[in-house]
Structure formats: structure tokens, C-alpha cells
Amino acid sequence: MDHPDQHQELSIEAAGQSWTITRPSDLETLWQSMDDHDAHAEEHIPYWVELWPATLALTQWLAGQHLAQKICLDLGCGLGLSALVAAKQGALVMGMDYEPDALFFAAQNARLNQVIAPLWLCMDWSRPGFQPLCFDYIWGGDIFYEQRFFEPLEKLLLRCLKADGRAWFAIPQRSVSHNVWSRFSHCGWQVAHRGCEKVSVEQVCMTVDLWEVRKR
Numbered sequence: 001m002d003h004p005d006q007h008q009e010l011s012i013e014a015a016g017q018s019w020t021i022t023r024p025s026d027l028e029t030l031w032q033s034m035d036d037h038d039a040h041a042e043e044h045i046p047y048w049v050e051l052w053p054a055t056l057a058l059t060q061w062l063a064g065q066h067l068a069q070k071i072c073l074d075l076g077c078g079l080g081l082s083a084l085v086a087a088k089q090g091a092l093v094m095g096m097d098y099e100p101d102a103l104f105f106a107a108q109n110a111r112l113n114q115v116i117a118p119l120w121l122c123m124d125w126s127r128p129g130f131q132p133l134c135f136d137y138i139w140g141g142d143i144f145y146e147q148r149f150f151e152p153l154e155k156l157l158l159r160c161l162k163a164d165g166r167a168w169f170a171i172p173q174r175s176v177s178h179n180v181w182s183r184f185s186h187c188g189w190q191v192a193h194r195g196c197e198k199v200s201v202e203q204v205c206m207t208v209d210l211w212e213v214r215k216r
């Protein structure tokens with residue numbers, strides 16, 4: 001994607017602070033401008049361009065954790081807000097997404113908000129290139145929106161989360177993700193429901209659950 005000078009700027013209150021988030025446009029506009037004949041278009045719907053209500057719920061949760069000096073991974077970081085909130089608390093964060101354009105804007109957002117930038121990684125969560133057991137905390141806002149994502153994400157957690165590490169997922173209540181937590185339990189994980197709230201971003205309002213997953 002070209003990165004023209006005209007971007008949208010959103011003003012967001014998250015984790016008790018104001019944030020300015022820049023993006024190229026909204027999801028509908030960006031999607032319509034994409035090439036219909038691109039064989040990978042279905043795989044690459046630009047969800048990263050929205051700030052999802054799940055991210056706001058996640059940032060609220062992260063603000064209450066002790067993240068300083070902890071090694072953390074933000075899966076599917078999109079525009080980067082949850083990684084920025086954690087970085088501002090002193091976490092050593094990697095913000096990871098498989099869309100280079102998302103990471104371009106995430107890096108812009110770090111600059112705009114004067115946060116010492118997380119390390120932005122262009123990586124597919126199905127093919128993670130991390131050392132085993134390297135993260136204290138792993139999280140993701142709205143990343144279980146397809147059933148087929150469960151297996152690679154569970155595998156990544158198993159491989160990369162420290163034995164006493166924790167993973168947090170904020171996810172809107174949708175039928176497609178209703179069994180994610182029972183699947184984690186079935187795979188031997190300890191699962192705890194940490195909260196539920198209605199969250200609005202612009203005109204979108206969703207009920208979001210916050211889940212914590214740990215190794216037994």
C-alpha cells in the first residue's frame with residue numbers, strides 16, 4: 001500500500017490517558033479499494049485498520065498489571081494501541097502482525113504518542129520464530145474471530161509462554177468464538193474469566209470478555 005499524507009486521526013481515551021491514533025482510512029473504504037482479483041484478498045481483509053472495542057477492554061486490563069521489565073507479546077497488534085499502553089508502563093513489548101501496513105501505522109502511532117516504540121514484528125502467528133518459553137505475558141485483542149485460528153495460537157502459547165506466564169485475550173461475544181475457552185480447558189490450560197464489559201469505539205458497541213489462560 002502507498003502511504004499518502006492524508007490519514008485519519010482518532011482521539012481515544014484508553015487506560016486513563018488520551019491517545020492519538022492514525023490510520024489510512026476506515027475498514028470499509030480500505031477494503032473497497034483492494035484488488036478483488038487478488039487471490040489472497042479473503043485472507044487479508046484489513047481488519048487491522050479498525051480500533052476494535054476488544055482493544056480498549058484489553059488496555060484497561062493491562063493498565064492494572066505489573067508489566068515493567070516483563071517480556072511481552074501483542075498478537076495481531078493492528079494499529080498498536082495495546083502494545084503502546086504496555087510499553088508506556090515499562091514492558092518490553094513486541095507488537096506482532098502479519099500485515100506490514102498495520103506495523104507501519106503502529107510505528108507512526110508510537111511516535112505520535114511519544115512512546116518508546118515496541119519492537120514491531122511482521123510475522124504470521126502460524127509460523128512464529130521465537131525461542132521456546134521466552135514470554136512472561138502474551139495477549140491479543142479480538143484475534144479469535146475464526147475457528148481455524150485456535151490451533152496455531154494454542155501451539156504458539158504452548159511453545160513461547162514461560163511456565164509461570166499468563167496470556168490475556170479480550171474478545172467480543174460472537175458465536176464464532178463461543179467455544180474457544182472450553183477448547184483451551186480441553187487442551188489442559190487453566191482458564192479464568194477476568195471480566196466482561198460493554199465497550200464502544202466510534203459507532204461500534206460490543207460486549208467484550210477478558211480471559212486469562214495459564215499453563216497447569
Ligand SMILES: C[S@@+](CC[C@H](N)C(=O)[O-])C[C@H]1O[C@@H](n2cnc3c(N)ncnc32)[C@H](O)[C@@H]1O
Nearest residue numbers: 047048051052055076077078097098124125141
Ligand atoms: C480484528 S483485528 C484486531 C487488531 C487489534 N488487536 C485490535 O483489537 O484493535 C485482528 C488482527 O490480527 C491480525 N492477524 C490476523 N491473522 C494473523 C496471523 N496469522 N498472524 C499475525 N497477525 C494476524 C490482523 O492483521 C489484525 O491486525
